Amino acid sequence: MRRRRCSARRSLDLIVDLDEIRCIVAENDAVHVRGLGTRPVASSDSPPPTFVEAPTGILEFQPEEMTVRVGAGTPLATLTECLASSNQFVDLPGRGTVGGALAHGRDGVHSLGRGRLRDTLLGARFVDGRGRLVVAGGSTVKNVSGFDLCRLLVGSRGVLGVMVDVVLRTRPRPLCTRWFVGDVATADQVHHVTTSLHRPSALLWDSQRMWVCLEGHPADVEEEWSRRLPGFAPTESEPDVRDRHRVRLDPRDALGRASSECLVEVGRGVVHSVSPIEEPRADGASRTIIRRLKDSFDPDHRLNPHLVGDWSG
């Protein structure tokens, strides 16, 4: 097995990067897709891996289109800084790369109001396990031209292909973002809060306290807080869900898990737990489809082979 390591590039040269990525994928038995390494992926007993990294850099940002095309290896901080210059943002959580956040596929806690991460990806070019460079989607927000390969890439943890560059939908920054916290001890009270608010950005509950994020015009936020959230107080800090195990359950089941060790995203069913919780598994027919997809896009299982998933066995 030949081992190569691509260095991250400061200036984007897509042609060179593409050739390099395709060469690495085609010539190695096992290839790990790596961003900034903020989510460790290789276990210690794995053989020394061959890494592949995506290109970096903002390729095209048109504020009036509310889209940005960016190398998948671009650090999130770089993208955030670029978009902020036009008062826009993309809600990709984490501290790594754009491609890493998409491949991981986990929403931030604001998905209730800001929408799902998976709907952010409009188009992508990726190199699959066969070494094919594939164009998926397009550069416009609305697009139903053919099958939606982009949806498969989000959350795929790199097992179908290495994202090279992506087109993302951006959003305008809300005029105001404020967090509030209050004592809420029962699921009925949680429901009362949930149904009384128009469109909260985030709702979290730990069985004793509830955190609410409201976004929009400052006067609307103030009004919603004063009229709909009696007993809630403003807070400067949002709940810290980093370093917790994250599982998505049926929203009703999730509420029952709320505790001092389990913070629940109300309405979304996401549980952030100190201890591991078993994830629901896809059914047999779905796993069959996933196995076929893996066999089509990466028949030799070269990409991130250390990961175990529905395609395995």
Place this chain on the structure above:
Amino acid sequence: MTDRFLSDLASGLEPDAVRASDLDRLLYDHDASGLSGSLRAVCFPHDADGVRHAVRTCIEHDVPYVARGAGTGLAGGATPLDSALVISLTRLDRILEVDVADRFAWVEPGVLNLDLSRHTTATGSNGGFHFAPDPSSQQSCSIGGNVANNSGGPHCLLEGVTSAHVLACEIVTGDGEFALLDGDVGDLDLRGAFVGSEGMCGIATRIKVSLTPNPPHVATMLFGFASVDDGARCVSAIIAAGMVPAALEMMDRTCVRAVEEYIRAELPVDAAAVLLVETSGLRHQVAHDRDRIISIALEHRCSSTRIAADEAERQLLWKGRKTAFGAIARIKPNYYLNDTVVPRRALPAVLSRVYEIVERHGLMVMNVFHAGDGNLHPLIVFDKREPGVLERVHAAGAEIVRASIEAGGVLSGEHGIGIEKREFMPLMFGPDDLQAQADLRRSFDPRGLANPNKVLPSPSGCGDAAAVPDGAWI
């Protein structure tokens, strides 16, 4: 063999659920595109088990099948080819569950789009909820069809298209098995891949959709412009100012005049273009956005401004937009509705090309479209009794598609590819891209019996034989 197939099919369905008369075959050999094909029979299962039985019978007899919702598709997606079995889902029309606290509903695929919103508007406090995708056909299109086409609508500018509102789908796969595609369960988002797959990856039997709260405040504005160019530039300026209105629609003069004749709403018939803009949400945000939008429209030389004073006036303005396709019957008896998307900044240039193309072919066009999304809907009106007109319409439509792609756009924003645009797919995608899409489809349906010969041009259709119906286009 045919009789055996039909008797096997009938054996697992309710009495009278299988029909194969000449009249039935005539009724179900096309969708709203007018593209017609051929079918062996049509069946009407009552429930998910009936759908699975139909699919399994097709697998056993190697017969292709086409799922059909309300038949309102405009790209031939539900047109049966190769003597397929049409599986009509109109009897699966139950709203199974509505959960206001967690803002979702489970529905069967035959539930009509607007019926769900009517049901949920009356549910819960604070004005109720609605299903956000609102295609113009929402009174008659089914949610199953919306899922198959990943449908849009005017209010998808803010809320996103159908995919953003489908949380999970129970489907019958190409293997004849039930699969629950939950976007948050399993290692790949099969739900996302299924939505918009035009019936080629299986048939949805239950759909979990998100419910959107009805906005407490709405401002609906209508601006007239002396030129289409000013109107189109105003659209870009509104978005560039950091606002995403709930809807941002444009109609050109020909369309406005036809609509005015139809609904008598005192529309500005002398304007070259009219923008219908709506902003919704909480009180202060709506007022803030409304004032900024009016200011931007004035900066772009709008010639008239009208703000809906109440819900009745708002409904009247929307009636004008949503009945535009009906209004054109006053001009010509037939129309061909195209659907492409271009970057917003390319709208003025592409609209100019649309007018030039249509004029060169001696035809008439009305533009009524989702300007905020850059989603063009040139409506070529004609009389099909005129010799040679179909060929000219066909040629003009193809040129409009090419002009949109050349401007950095895409083939379809909400109508889908179906039969209509499958031969245009190579304009956007290379051989490897198309093969990758074929790989996706084959993973769901290795036999290729689910709605074959759609979307992918031959030979990417994994063995589907190319079969455009004779004389098909309009």
